[in-house]
Amino acid sequence: MVRQRAQEGQRVSRGWPILVAIILLISSLGCSLAGLARRLEPLVLAQEPRPAGLATRTPWPTFTPTPFPSPTPTPTFTPSATLVPADTATTTSVPPPTDTPLPIPTATPSPTLAPPPTATPQAVPTVALAHPPATPTPAPTLAPTPGFAYRMLEVYEDYTSNPFLTGYIAIVNAQEIPIGGVKTVGVFEPGGQRHESPLSQWFFDARTAPSVVMKTASVKFEPGAIQAGTWFIHLEDPNGTRLSEDVAINTDPNNPKWFYIKFKQPSPALPTPAQAIAAAPVAGSSSGAYAPNPARTIPTPRPTPTSYPTATHAVTPVAATDGWTFASVRSATDQDGLTVYGDLLNQTGSSQQLAQVVGTFYDGQGQVIAGPDDGYDFWPTQVVPPGGRMPFDLAVYDIQSAADFDLQVISQPTGETPRQDFEFVGVATSSANDSYCVTGKLRNPGGELSDYLVISAALYNSEDKVINYDILDVPTPGLVVGDEALSFSICVDTHNQQAARYELQAWGQ
Numbered sequence: 001m002v003r004q005r006a007q008e009g010q011r012v013s014r015g016w017p018i019l020v021a022i023i024l025l026i027s028s029l030g031c032s033l034a035g036l037a038r039r040l041e042p043l044v045l046a047q048e049p050r051p052a053g054l055a056t057r058t059p060w061p062t063f064t065p066t067p068f069p070s071p072t073p074t075p076t077f078t079p080s081a082t083l084v085p086a087d088t089a090t091t092t093s094v095p096p097p098t099d100t101p102l103p104i105p106t107a108t109p110s111p112t113l114a115p116p117p118t119a120t121p122q123a124v125p126t127v128a129l130a131h132p133p134a135t136p137t138p139a140p141t142l143a144p145t146p147g148f149a150y151r152m153l154e155v156y157e158d159y160t161s162n163p164f165l166t167g168y169i170a171i172v173n174a175q176e177i178p179i180g181g182v183k184t185v186g187v188f189e190p191g192g193q194r195h196e197s198p199l200s201q202w203f204f205d206a207r208t209a210p211s212v213v214m215k216t217a218s219v220k221f222e223p224g225a226i227q228a229g230t231w232f233i234h235l236e237d238p239n240g241t242r243l244s245e246d247v248a249i250n251t252d253p254n255n256p257k258w259f260y261i262k263f264k265q266p267s268p269a270l271p272t273p274a275q276a277i278a279a280a281p282v283a284g285s286s287s288g289a290y291a292p293n294p295a296r297t298i299p300t301p302r303p304t305p306t307s308y309p310t311a312t313h314a315v316t317p318v319a320a321t322d323g324w325t326f327a328s329v330r331s332a333t334d335q336d337g338l339t340v341y342g343d344l345l346n347q348t349g350s351s352q353q354l355a356q357v358v359g360t361f362y363d364g365q366g367q368v369i370a371g372p373d374d375g376y377d378f379w380p381t382q383v384v385p386p387g388g389r390m391p392f393d394l395a396v397y398d399i400q401s402a403a404d405f406d407l408q409v410i411s412q413p414t415g416e417t418p419r420q421d422f423e424f425v426g427v428a429t430s431s432a433n434d435s436y437c438v439t440g441k442l443r444n445p446g447g448e449l450s451d452y453l454v455i456s457a458a459l460y461n462s463e464d465k466v467i468n469y470d471i472l473d474v475p476t477p478g479l480v481v482g483d484e485a486l487s488f489s490i491c492v493d494t495h496n497q498q499a500a501r502y503e504l505q506a507w508g509q
Contacts, residue, residue, distance in 0.1 A: 148242065148243055148244050148245055149243045149244070149265060150171065150182075150235050150243050150244040150263040150264060150265055151244065151245075151263065151264060151265075151266070152244060152245065152247050152261060152262070152263055153262045153263065153264040154260070154261070154262040155247060155249075155259070155260070155261050155262075156215065156259065156260040157249075157257045157258070157259045157260075158208075158257060158258060158259075159255075159256065159257055160256050160257060160258045161256065162256060162258070163225055163226055163253065163256060164222065164224060164225055164226065165221075165222065165223055165224065165225070165226045165231075165251060165256075165258070166220060166221075166222050166258045166259075167184070167186075167220065167221035167222070167231075167233070167249070167258070167259050167260070167261065168206055168207075168208060168215050168216075168217035168220060168221075168258070168259070168260045168261075169184045169197065169200070169217050169218065169219050169220070169221055169233075169260075169261050169262075169263070170204070170215070170216065170217045170218055170260070170261070170262040170263070171200045171218050171219070171235065171263050172218075172262070172263070172264050172265070172355070173264070173265045174264065174265050174266060175355070175410060176264075176355045176356040176410050177355045177410070177412055178200070178201065178202055178203050178204055178218040178355065179200065179202070179218070179265070180199065180200050180201050180202035180203075180218070181199050181200065181202075181237070181238060182199065182200045182219075182235050182236070182237060182243065183196050183197050183198065183199050183200070183219070183235070183236050183237075183238065184196070184197040184200075184219055184221045184233060184234075184235060185197075185233070185234055185235070185236050186221060186223060186231045186232065186233040186234075186249075187231070187232050188223070188227065188229055188230070188231050188232075189229055189230050189232065190229055191229070193223070195221070195223035195224075196236075197219050197220060197221045197222070198219060198220075199219070199238065200218040200219040201218050201219065202218075203218065203353050203382050203383070203414070204216040204217060204218055204355075204382050205218065205382070206218070206219065206220045207473075208258065208260070214376070214378045215260040215376075216378070216382075217260065221233065225253070226251050226252070226253045226256050227251060227253065228251065228252050228253060228254075229250075229251060230248050230249065230250050230251070231248070231249045231251060232246040232247070232248055232249075233246065233247045233248075233249060233261065234246050234247065235263055243263075244263055247261055249261075322348065323346070323347045323348030323349065324344060324345065324346065324347065324348065324352075324409040324411070325344075325345040325347055326342050326343070326344065326345070326407050327342060327343045327345055327389075328341075328342050328343045328460060328464055328465045328466045329341070329342035329343075329407070329465065329466070330342065330461075330465035330466055330467070331402065331405070332495060333400055333401055334495075336395070336397055337395060337396050337397035337398065337399060337400065338361070338370075338395070338396045338399050338400060338401065338402060339393055339394065339395045339396070340359060340393065340394045340395075340396075340405065340407070341391070341392075341393050341465070341466040341467070341468060341469070342391070342392060342393075342407075342465075342466050343389050343390065343391055343392070343458075343466060344357070344379065344384060344389070344390045344391075344392050344409060345388075345389055346384040346385065346386055346387060346388045346389075346390075347386075347387070348386065348411075348413070349386055350386055350413045350414075351383055351384065351385050351386060351413065351414050351415070351416060351417045351418075352383070352384050352411040352412065352413060352414065353382055353383050353411060353412050353413075353414040353416070354379060354382055354383070354384060354409070354410075354411050355410045355411055355412060356377060356409075356410040357377040357379070357392050357394050357407065357408070357409055357410075358371075358372035358373075358375060358377070358394070358407070358408050358410065359372065359375055359394055359396070359405050359406060359407045359408065360372060360405060360406050360408075361374075361396060361399060361402040361404075361405040362402060362403055362404045362405065363402065363403055364403040366404075369399050369402065370396045370398055370399050370402070372408070374396050374397075374398055375394045375395060375396045376394070376395045376396075376397070377392065377393070377394045377395075378392065378393055379391065379392040379393075380454050380456040380469075380471045380505075380507065381418065381452065381454045381507045383414055383416050383417070383418050383507075383509075384411075385417050385418055385420065386417075388420070389505070390456075390505070391456060391458045391466055391469040393468075393469075394407070416509065418507040418508060418509050419446060419449075419507070419508045419509065420505070420506065420507060420508075421445065421446050422442055422443065422444055422445075422506040422508065423442070423443040423445060424440050424441070424442055424504050424506075425440060425441050425442075425443060425485070426440045426441050427439070427440035427504065428440065429502065431494075432491070434493060434494055434496065435491040435492060435493055435494065436459055436491070436492050436494050436499045436502065437489060437490065437491040437492075438457045438489070438490050438491075438492075438502055438504060439487075439488065439489040439490075440487075440488065440504075441485040441486060441487050441488070442455060442480065442485065442486045442488060442506060443480075443483075443485045443486075444480045444481050444482070444484075444486075444508070445482075446481075447481070448478055448481045449477035449478055449480065449481070449508045449509065450477070450478060450509070451477070451508075451509040452473070452474075452477055452507075452508060452509055453473075453474040453477035453480060453486075453506065453507075453508040454471055454472070454473050454474070454506065454507050454508070455471065455472040455474070455488055455490065455504065455505070455506045456469055456470070456471045456472075456490075456504070456505045456506070456507075457469060457470060457471075457490040457492055457502055457503070457504055458492075458502065458503045458505075459492050459494065459497075459499040459501075459502050460499070460500055460501050460502070460503070461497050461498065461499065461500055462498070462500045464500075464501075467492075467494060467495060467497045467499060468492050468493050468494065468495055469492060470490050470491065470492045470493075471490070472488050472490050474486065477508060
């Protein structure tokens with residue numbers, strides 16, 4: 001029994017060392033595992049997914065190795081620090097967000113396109129404001145400058161080969177009737193040279209040479225050779241009282257020109273019937289010296305270009321065209337504009353001094369496209385005897401066509417009656433270069449002529465409408481008398497039309 005216990009005691013004493021060894025092994029194993037866990041912690045943390053909110057703290061793992069320098073200098077784990085660039089790699093993926101400045105498609109510029117509409121509405125009104133000034137409502141251009149009886153209405157210049165300066169001055173009243181007894185005065189600068197014209201006539205007795213533009217005037221201004229400088233031209237009455245403002249005409253001998261100036265009075269009030277009767281023509285007046293008769297010569301006032309009637313047909317003014325008839329009228333268009341050709345028939349019962357032929361032109365809708373102040377008229381001579389016939393043309397340069405038009409004559413009775421008792425002999429015709437030429441001789445079986453002699457040749461088509469006409473203004477009418485016949489040749493442009501007949505006429509005084 002005692003032996004058995006002694007054996008048990010030996011077994012027990014032998015088991016203690018084993019137990020202690022196991023305990024020591026377990027404890028050392030735990031320490032080793034703890035150290036290993038501490039070494040592996042950075043790697044585990046590096047591989048753990050981190051919350052998005054902690055992404056900003058990614059750089060911290062680079063500092064974790066320093067607080068935990070593991071006693072084991074295993075260099076193999078220092079590469080684990082190189083895993084930190086993996087985090088820096090994640091930072092490289094951060095730049096793409098920096099590329100997210102795709103906010104460049106901030107189409108906020110597109111809203112900036114809104115300003116254009118704001119600009120356009122304001123620009124339109126400003127353009128619209130340009131229309132009022134453009135309207136020639138300041139047609140009171142006919143109103144004289146304060147203190148002057150006449151206002152300059154038109155200035156025209158054209159080239160010439162004549163080295164001497166010639167100015168054609170038209171002086172008219174509000175009804176386009178020539179006004180006599182007025183002189184044209186010019187002062188030349190530099191130098192102060194002064195030149196006065198003769199007194200104007202009560203009719204148009206001066207005209208430019210036939211050309212694209214032909215002008216008629218009541219007096220000429222001819223100061224002599226063309227000089228380099230400026231003529232300042234105005235009107236005066238016989239006593240030297242100024243009647244108009246200055247008009248500047250530049251002259252250059254190397255660039256010679258003739259010029260035309262039209263002075264016009266303002267429109268007076270229409271006379272009452274009593275005033276019209278009191279202003280009856282003076283009986284027995286001659287050579288154009290007459291007292292104007294407002295009852296006959298003042299037509300119904302012509303409206304300004306901005307207020308013409310819009311009716312499809314204008315009403316014929318009673319005073320202006322009373323006794324006048326238009327015949328053989330034809331209109332034609334070329335590159336310069338619209339021209340109306342025709343014949344004037346004087347059926348007033350007395351000799352008439354022509355002042356103006358005007359027209360009102362309409363488009364297809366009956367709207368006025370040109371008016372009485374927009375045309376340039378011409379005819380061979382100023383006075384038409386009773387029952388007389390005379391060709392005319394009226395050019396309007398601002399339009400190319402017209403659906404309809406109305407013509408009007410402004411004239412005044414005169415005691416002067418031109419002679420027409422001339423004889424044409426040996427007349428022949430020919431065609432050359434789109435012209436129809438009429439040649440022959442004119443004889444004057446009556447008394448000697450002193451003022452003028454004008455020959456006209458007019459062409460007519462198969463419809464008996466005037467194609468065109470031209471004139472010959474004889475410079476020495478006094479030499480054509482008795483047996484002294486005048487040889488003449490007049491060539492008329494046919495305007496590409498076929499002439500069916502011609503008509504020769506002559507007027508003299």
